[in-house]
Amino acid sequence: MEIYQSGRSSTMTNNSTTLYEYYYDFDDVEHSCDDPMDFSTISAAFFIVIFIISITGNSLLLFVLVRRGNLKNATNLFILNLTCSNLVFAVNLPFWAVELLHHWVFGDLGCKLLSAADFVGFYSSVILLTAVTVDHFITVVLNKWPSKLVRVRCAAGFCATAWIISIVASLHIAIKMKETTNEDGELICGTDDPDAKLIYLLQMSLLFFLPLVIIIFCYCAILKTVLQFSNRKKNRTVVMVLCIVAAFFICWGPYTMFSLFLTFHVPDNCYVWESWHIASNICLILALSHCCVNPLFYMLSQNMRRHLLHFLHCDNVRNMERATSSSDVTSQASLVMVDLESK
Known part of the structure; x- marks a missing residue:
């Protein structure tokens, strides 16, 4: 989810102007180096695979x-909104795959809309994960919710606020995104507005690192409290949410840190420049894979698995197995009764 080149990618595609060259003035470094490894085809293939898995699982x-x-x-309400957030993010992947393989063909309005959707999906995920963590902190550690109804209403308010903040935060950058041409005359979706860099740093500080600090604090307290009790149902929910939160920051953390590092440091030789090029593509693919791993963690919930099996009509097989095992138990009990009567 890169801002300054294509709204998505810092990869070097089809000899076009890269994010590094386009925004960070890497001209002297790039033009004195050999052509780096071309990740456009590989990245586009990963985009499509992630899109298919994400759309299928999240739908x-x-x-x-x-x-x-x-x-x-409340937890199901948060999961519903996180699923919508993943879908908003995933639907953009085919468009960015097309740009990687060819060039930007979706016009100026498409550039603005798809860039906005990218940031709405990303920011809403961060805020919703923070909200569900705070909700569990209040429930498990403070035990302060006066009633289940109040908790659900607060969860709904958190979700609405997350979407509003995400949309507002995305609008300013999306407006600055536009269809433009690079040095090779190819159309790209990007911006050369210097204010965008400052806005990006400010938003990442407030909407990524601040939530990360809050989540770490809350989960340290939650885990400390949970280990003192043996409520298996509550423990299972806490573990599921912890896995979801951890997956987000494990996937997005390296790419976010790498992007911010490039804001302040420019590679001064070809070896470092090419190494960073490879690392950025790997981190990008890892980050995007996040939107297709969440459904796997949701299946940790026994109720979710049961409902999914029912939806896929697999419950008939399960019922047959239960009926078979039940009949076996009944027949064994009958044999015992017959044996006792004979005695």
């Missing part, structure tokens, strides 16, 4: 939550 999860999930449960 199934969304359907299960809407049809079978208890949306009067």
